[in-house]
Amino acid sequence: MLELDPRDELLCLRAAEPVAECSGMVLPAIAQASIFRKETMEELHRDLARENAASVYSRGTNPTVRVLERTLAELERGEVCKCFASGMGAIGATLFGLLKAGDHVLFVNDIYGPTLELARRLEDFGVSHDQVFTADIDAIGAALRNETRMVFMESPGSTLFQRIDVRAIAKLAREHGALSVIDNTVATPLLQKPIELGVDLAIHSCTKYIGGHSDAVGGALIGSAELIERVFYNAYMLMGAIMQPLEAFLFLRGLMTLPTRIRRHHEDALSLARYLDSRSDVARVFHPQLGGAGQADADGWRGHSGLFSFELAEGGFARAVAVANRLRLFGKAVSWGGAESLVLTGHKSDPMGKGGEGPRIPAGLLRLSIGFEGAHALIEDLDQALAL
Numbered sequence: 001m002l003e004l005d006p007r008d009e010l011l012c013l014r015a016a017e018p019v020a021e022c023s024g025m026v027l028p029a030i031a032q033a034s035i036f037r038k039e040t041m042e043e044l045h046r047d048l049a050r051e052n053a054a055s056v057y058s059r060g061t062n063p064t065v066r067v068l069e070r071t072l073a074e075l076e077r078g079e080v081c082k083c084f085a086s087g088m089g090a091i092g093a094t095l096f097g098l099l100k101a102g103d104h105v106l107f108v109n110d111i112y113g114p115t116l117e118l119a120r121r122l123e124d125f126g127v128s129h130d131q132v133f134t135a136d137i138d139a140i141g142a143a144l145r146n147e148t149r150m151v152f153m154e155s156p157g158s159t160l161f162q163r164i165d166v167r168a169i170a171k172l173a174r175e176h177g178a179l180s181v182i183d184n185t186v187a188t189p190l191l192q193k194p195i196e197l198g199v200d201l202a203i204h205s206c207t208k209y210i211g212g213h214s215d216a217v218g219g220a221l222i223g224s225a226e227l228i229e230r231v232f233y234n235a236y237m238l239m240g241a242i243m244q245p246l247e248a249f250l251f252l253r254g255l256m257t258l259p260t261r262i263r264r265h266h267e268d269a270l271s272l273a274r275y276l277d278s279r280s281d282v283a284r285v286f287h288p289q290l291g292g293a294g295q296a297d298a299d300g301w302r303g304h305s306g307l308f309s310f311e312l313a314e315g316g317f318a319r320a321v322a323v324a325n326r327l328r329l330f331g332k333a334v335s336w337g338g339a340e341s342l343v344l345t346g347h348k349s350d351p352m353g354k355g356g357e358g359p360r361i362p363a364g365l366l367r368l369s370i371g372f373e374g375a376h377a378l379i380e381d382l383d384q385a386l387a388l
């Protein structure tokens with residue numbers, strides 16, 4: 001069975017417990033308020049000067065959201081967390097809040113498409129970027145420029161799920177005087193702890209596994225108090241991509257079952273990946289645990305979650321679409337991380353295609369998000385769809 005840190009299991013289950021004002025409730029009250037009254041003007045002035053910690057106005061801090069932020073900070077082993085309206089809200093605020101004209105960002109590995117689109121948009125504001133697709137630390141070092149102020153990585157990367165040496169890249173960035181940032185959504189805070197590896201900031205789309213039920217959109221940024229404060233005042237409060245209290249409640253509820261769900265996603269996805277790998281009509285399976293990669297390795301990586309992709313040996317894009325259409329148990333939808341299995345193929349205007357920038361992404365690629373229908377039933381479904 002997938003081994004998780006026992007401390008994380010308790011943290012997830014008791015995510016909401018420290019809320020004194022709701023003692024006895026298993027989850028916190030949904031603080032559905034835009035403003036918070038104070039006893040005196042002096043108290044209001046005091047709290048206005050620390051809006052990142054005190055509830056004054058819900059565009060800044062909200063009590064329900066703060067419970068989620070405390071738990072996510074602890075799960076990621078970071079000092080402070082700020083939650084956002086979406087994963088892109090967190091990514092956008094990180095880039096806008098910490099970069100200025102003249103700065104350069106180096107993206108390492110496959111990166112979620114809209115993150116790169118945002119980087120392209122930032123070119124108009126004088127922030128340049130490059131992307132490298134190598135795990136070779138010298139090659140990554142060679143791509144750094146004098147003006148590189150941020151190294152932004154994904155590991156496992158979007159779409160092809162290759163892993164890179166997170167610890168070595170964080171060290172490289174630090175020595176260069178750049179911040180290191182990781183989008184840790186695919187690994188979840190349970191399977192990889194980038195901050196323990198020296199990364200400055202970890203980002204999550206809570207929309208995926210943290211929520212786990214395809215019913216809420218949200219994001220999170222975790223790091224030192226100093227960095228989160230900079231993002232809070234430079235971008236979060238000004239851009240307004242805030243998490244709502246109902247969403248925070250749903251994510252706290254999701255956290256309670258995250259370890260159990262991740263074990264199941266992990267196990268069933270690995271079974272399916274092995275099955276697909278054994279088929280002669282499948283050219284390659286992109287799952288970071290195939291090919292003998294160990295469980296807990298030097299980076300403390302505990303294994304993969306439930307998202308992976310595979311390439312058909314023949315037929316390219318047209319056959320990939322036909323196979324996806326024949327699947328009965330896999331919903332045709334974007335996003336991932338819920339209880340239901342999903343399939344996605346590339347498309348001209350699709351997030352999966354753009355992230356990998358052209359020829360790196362094979363035309364006959366199908367991405368699967370493995371839910372809870374059962375590995376046996378899902379294999380049967382793939383069997384009939386691939387018989388086409």
Ligand SMILES: Cc1ncc(COP(=O)(O)O)c(C=O)c1O
Nearest residue numbers: 086087088112183185205207218
């Ligand atoms: C790796 C990754 N990061 C970030 C995001 C963006 O998250 P959201 O849709 O919550 O804005 C996604 C969404 O698909 C993603 O796959």
